[in-house]
Amino acid sequence: MYGIGAFSRALALHHRFKLGTRYFTAQAASSLKPLCDPSTYSAEEYANIDWNNLGFGHTPTDYMYVTKSTGDGSFEQGKLDRFGNLELSPAAGVLNYGQGLYEGMKAFRRENGGIFLFRPDQNAARMQIGAERLCMPSLTTEHFLDALRQTVLANKRWIPPPGKGSLYIRPMLIGSGPILGLAPAPQYTFLVYVSPVGNYFKEGTAPLNIYVEEEYHRAVHGGAGGVKSITNYAPVMKPITRGKARGFSDVLYLDSVHKRYVEEVSSCNIFIVKGNIISTPVAGATILPGITRKTIIDIARDSGYEVEERLVEVDELCEADEVFCTGTAVGVAPVGSITYKGKRIEYKLGEEHVSKKLGSTLVGIQKGVIEDKRGWVMEIGEQTSWSNSMKAR
Template identity: 45%
Template sequence: MEIKIERTKNPKAKPDQKNLGFGHIFTDHMFVMNYTEGKGWHDARVVPFENLSLSPAAMVFHYGQEMFEGLKAYKGEDGRARLFRPEMNAKRTNASNERLCIPKIPEEDFVEAVRTVVSVDKDWIPTEKGTSLYIRPFIIATDAFLGVAPSKTYMFIIILSPSGAYYESGLAPVGIWIEDEYVRAVRGGMGFAKTGGNYAASLIAQVKAHDDGYSQVLWLDGVERKYIEEVGAMNIFFKIDGKIVTPMLNGSILPGITRNSVITLCKEWGYEVEERKVSVDELLEAQKSGKLEECFGTGTAAVISPVGKLRYKDDVMVISGGEIGPVSARIYDEITGIQGGTKEDKLGWITFVD
């Protein structure tokens, strides 16, 4: 894929790495590629970061035909920029595209696009501990047409954001609200796809949780309302009686890349890992019997987010004494070590950016 590069004539000042926050600051450049029916994906380019000009009738605004991804770039002690399993994001992009009737992007082109724009802005990759360059690829439908049908034109864009910890509390255990009123997704829907509608559906419960002092929402299945699915921005894991347990992928749960990495590592370390249905009643019983030993969320943004308490209706389950558990800490250290180059990449998960 030929990618044209237009460098900015007005580079921005680099931010204070100690006060990055998450998702507020953007680099000098972005990647853009267009799709036209009959022509395919074309005009791949890196250009200065700028606002978009779209028709008010663009279909993305009216029918929500869009998808997005999330991954990160890191700079190791050797000074080399690296990506963590970008080919997995490419595969998941096309799984989302298929569900949303968006044309697929060749996986090698997706990875090349990410590597190219990160290479152009690699000086923006922060080096403070716990920081990274967040990468947001997304695709939007751009036809100016008020009709419910797949668009015939699209834009594939990648923007970059130097970021600190996703949660201000860092690795401090968070409180999670198990939602018992609203549902986010059902099997046969779009729960497995990385699309904005899934997140819009989660906002009302997120507000409820925040109002009650909880950081995130843990969703139950949309049919029986009793099986654990995922957190608003993460997959969820439990250590129950020595076993690592996580809800199985069933079409309404996002197939997280960090989730896959955690399962792989835990099996490598000799833990018994179960991907299965997990009911909220099982969690309550495990907590009462002392068998619920740890709980943690996994995702690109936070990597590992220890959970110190779970609330379901009138029950509050305090987990691991409200502290980070040993498995959670080990996984965090291993994944961030591989990402930052301080631990050996035995599984070939790193892609270097020149």
């Protein structure tokens, strides 16, 4: 299936890649100084916003990172600019042919004031796979991570206090060069912007109510459903809008060929639980290989659960003990009900349920109260911690 082998190859290359001490040279650190010296903000200083009522929306911050491709397909060093609008030609490849990718991740504070990212190298690898699929050049893992680091530190005052939310990070790769015929753009822009966010769903941490979409499909075999292309998201807006108007949180899509296998929710991957077995659809051809999905699979196996990545029939939802969703934006979200063919299937939830246990473990690792045995969490305030984390992977 498309995506799995390529993703594995990219990760293998990443594991062989090691950041040397040059990653933290004075030259790299000084790249922030013309616009923003992170040391000017103490750990106690925050932007003047209501952290107790932070939803999931865009809040303009101070800086964004921008770099452009060169003629040989590599990218310039890049720089921090004041957050603002981009200037694009009307003939830009992204505007005419949708040649664009994005990633999503979060920076968060711990009680000790440290600033951390969660598995950003996986986002770098996934963007590289997506770029190959859309005939775009991609950044090296080192360049990608340095761009994240610069952007987060430059916007440090926008990172919510511990327990109040996180700083959502949005890297984008777009065809910015003008092109009229259907072909790859002649130039590309990579940028990173950030926004403080709270819970993704308006229900907060309450169980989700989902309905199974039978008319529209999110992706088809041979398409780009397995990469994080911007073209995957506009088509799902109509079914989401229709679903929310009927009181649902989101939409669950079926495969486009047989219309009997569960694929994913608009914004997240899905899992079903039956006894000690956790099942989730195979990622790749039409399903995005979510990084939170991958993490939860590892946590579940470490916790003694049997995890199956396989075709999941929609009728299995009726027999499941529990259903939950995973994603960077949503975290681990329990599902309270699923409506299929007019029938509402309800699931009992509680502190002892699988999604609660797995989600608590994930958050515990991120907060530092549970040991990070796999080196998933990377601190970006301390040079040594970041470098050691990369070398350990």
